[in-house]
Amino acid sequence: MTKPKPLINLRQTKMLVVEDNPQALEILSQVLVGFGVSEFRKCETLEDAYLAIDKSMFDVMIVDGELSGESGFAFTRHVRGRIGANNFATPIVIVTGAPTRAKVAEARDGGANFVIAKPIVPRTLLDRIVWIARHSRDFIESDAYCGPDRRFHNIPLPFGVEDRRAEAVRLTATPERDLSQDEIDALF
Amino acid sequence: MAVTRIHTPDNGLARILGGKDARSMDDLVRDAEERLVQIAPHIDQFVAREIDVILAIGGQREEEVFAECRKVSDAALRVAEVAGAAGATAVGDVARGIRLMIDSLFTGGVWHADALRIHVESLAILTRGAPQSPAEADVIVERLKVLRARIGVPD
Secondary structure, three states: OOOOOOEEOOOOOEEEEEOOOHHHHHHHHHHHHHHOOOEEEEEOOHHHHHHHHHHOOOOEEEEEOOOOOOOHHHHHHHHHHOOOOOOOOOOEEEEEOOOOHHHHHHHHHHOOOEEEEOOOOHHHHHHHHHHHHHOOOOEEEOOOOEEEOOOOOOOOOOOOOOOOOHHHHHHHOOOOOOOOHHHHHHOO | OOOOEEEOOOOOOHHHEOOOOOEEHHHHHHHHHHHHHHHHHHHHHHHHHHHHHHHHHHOOOHHHHHHOHHHHHHHHHHHHHHHHHHOOHHHHHHHHHHHHHHHHHHHHOOOOHHHHHHHHHHHHHHHHOOOOOHHHHHHHHHHHHHHHHHOOOOO
């Protein structure tokens, strides 16, 4: 059975939109106004965007992947690289007119939450926003990666196939079992 | 040893679900689409200006196209990003193909002059020639896609 469609109120949402194509910015603005978003900051350059994220907290940031000069992917890495700073963990949606496999991978590995192909289709954008609202995704901070947990899918093993760690799980779940010498040594 | 921290940040968007004055997704999408219909003439004008740039440069001799290919690529991207929002999906797809062709020069160092010219001429056919049916436009888009795949320009 499918989940019931939620009712949405985006009026109090604060959004940042970074887009250097004036017509694409107008399209995105009209779509957001249509969604009922009353407060969104529009930036046409990354310099403006960097100032905006220092000054204000946003609920979601929509960023063009192909900004002239430094790309939206660089912006994403910049935001995720400032651990603990404003908007460090704010969801980022990359919008791109050139959604090649390499760019999608770059966005994902840079810490973006979603990638959406341009031209923006209102339902696609709203679906992603609602998905983020409904799923409080874990956030990973490590030397190699900062961003939302990239493990989206939990696919069960095929019928009859046992998890390769099942034996280890059984062992560690049995406290009275004999320890191996290595385990004993590790306790000293 | 590197330390990995996993936590669940505050979800600022969670408050959009339900509450007073909440509306259905279908209603919000319909409002957004109506707004796009209203600005469609502006999108058409914008696309026409960018296509002028592409055709003007793309119609020159090969060395001149090569010299100004960055301008063509940027204009093509701007078209690809918006044309579909005004219903000109095929125009956007051909423009995206032009962008990919020129990108392959920057990333792979390969310049396919004839294939690029075919893309530019296809854009001219779609925008300046006799009106094409959607099915005919789709054939053009698909053939260009096959052409790019054959010369090693991945989508």
